[in-house]
Amino acid sequence: MSRDTIQTYFDAFNAGDTPAMLDCLTEDVAHHVNEGQVRIGKEKFGDFCDHMSRCYAENLTDMVIFLSEDGTRAAAEYTVNGTYKATDAGLPEATGQTYKLPAGSFFSLQDGKISRVVTYYNLADWVRQVS
Template sequence: MTADAARTDTIALMQRYYSAFNAGDWQGMLDCLSNDVTHDINQGERVVGKAAFAQFLGHMERCYKERLEDIVLMASDDGTRGAAEFVVHGAYLATDEGLPEANGQTYVLPAGAFLAIADGKIARLTMHYNLADWTKQVVG
């Protein structure tokens, strides 16, 4: 596979993943992941596997309503690494353990992700956003 084709395939995979996110299509997101996907949760633990990721999605759906805008996708020449930068537009719906109380506060937060790609699937997803900025927005 040429470098352009590998990069293009990785960008297309990430586009499918983030389009599914914005559509609330959790199965579509899961379909983009390897069975043993590693998920590094921002300011949190590392979880492994699609079942753990699906559980994370359920938790997120209960506590947050988010949409990603201004998405910029990048991929390495060999297609094994990707990165995404975006702005999260969200609402805090239900109190998340260890975080401030939720009452529908909205927030706008720059964020990013680093991805490893293997066999046409996302094998690792590492999320990053500024938790202090998010907390300041929801506390007021």
């Protein structure tokens, strides 16, 4: 079931379906943003998704999901294929640039839901691609 939760989460991401992503999370989910602060709770996660959807259009491909034997932890490696739609504060100006990045996510799972999400990508590589 945990593998299904992770797959459902990423399928919802690719569909741009934030409510379906939120359905995969515990109420007190800890969201560790790449080079950012930890956000606690579904509401803050949803706010983050809204912001990301405004600034970026992304699709994840080449997905490989890994699951611990006890089903409490998971990881995924993938390629982010994106378009920079609107300028994000503190980052280069958006003009519709496209980018392609290797990335990964780490998860804690609790009762079939995601209780922790950690995402990593190389920000310097992204900046180079959109500058």
